[in-house]
Amino acid sequence: MSPTYARRRQALPPLQKLNGSNYKKWKQEIDILLGLLEYDVALREEKPADLTAESTEAEKSFFANWEKTNRLSLLIIQNAMEEHVRGGIKKCDTAKEYLAAISEKYQKSQKVETGNFLSTFTTMKHDGTGSVREHLLKMVDVANKLTTLQIPINDEFIVHMALNSPTPEYEQIKVSYHTQKDIWSVNELISIFCEQEDMLKKGKTVVVNLVDNYKKKHLQR
Template sequence: MTLQNLDLALRVDEPSKPTDVNIADERSFYERWEHSNRSCLMVMKYTMDKSIKECVPKTERAKDLLEYVKANYTKVDKAEMATHLKLLTTTVYDGVSGVRDHIIKLRHYFNKANEMKVELGENFLKWLILESLPVSFDAVKLTYNALKEEWTLEELMSIVVQHEVSLKKNETHSLGLVIDQVSNMKKKPPHKNFGGFKQFKRKGNSNQGTSNASASSNAAKSEKFKRKCNFCHKIGHKQADCLKL
């Protein structure tokens, strides 16, 4: 009706009926109001629930009909109200969505409850917001409780959001240090004595090898000296090395 400019009768009380036909402005305004009133009555009666329509007293003014229905047939869904109250009092910050969105969500539940005639003060909402935050926001809670003056909801949101930004900066810095340490460990070559065990040579094997080498050398020497020269028939050299040739 607003889009079609038919809500004049709902916004303005009925003007007095013009008695002087010569006053064109008053007559034109009254005709507009009368047309709006008839249109609003027709729309409301055709769109109204049948059970309500049968109980509504007859009236000639659309504004009176609207006020009567509003006062007597406004539906308050108790289940819906309980849902909003439960969400308001049990929703806690998950640390993922962002604390600003979390506070906006709580304010939505708070406003819905107030629309259903549940009178909740702003201080109660601020207390709920602080209680729904994790222990990392304890500094904000202590500051709020220690100060004498009250913060507005906008001030509380601004302070809490700034605190979360500071927390994320510190967390990112710590995470960066850990990543650097891991990268440095990967770049270092593995230690020769990896695992803390030293590699020792077996003494038995070493001595045995030395003994075998000495024995082979002595055997070669003894074999050399046992040879007999074919020319002078003396032992100790070969014929090619004989001095008598």
């Protein structure tokens, strides 16, 4: 490894491997790394024509540089992929074609993945098994994954979906939400549900001013 490569590589955080769900971030990191190393010539320039006896020194130099950057770019890209992902990408002679093949495969799988996450998010229900906090955090996690896949899910929508997902014991929380003007954040919602869960565990089945008490307590902090 040359000193120049080492210095430039140290300027970047560790390169994450493409695992099928992080394409956008991975592609950004690959572009930055190849640009920093000045290997992006192979991405910006088409493959030069084969050299001939009449080729100029400039043409020979460009050909040699392009071949080098293309070969090293391919190695870097392939090394930055999980094995099971790399195995599903067709072999290409150029780094530019290889990145295009990765992008095409990702776009196809992204549609399937997005559909699966949307189906999961809109049908998630708390069946009483496990804590309500765990259930709500799973909903937030799926919403975050959808946002990463360019299907933004805002807090207000998460709150509405979450209010309809728990068991009937939490119905009073939904009633309280719909009868007041305030819009809760996801964190507020989780805290209120957890307080109700604690009350249920203690045998208190009636919610009395649960939301008002929560807000008063947190305003006093």
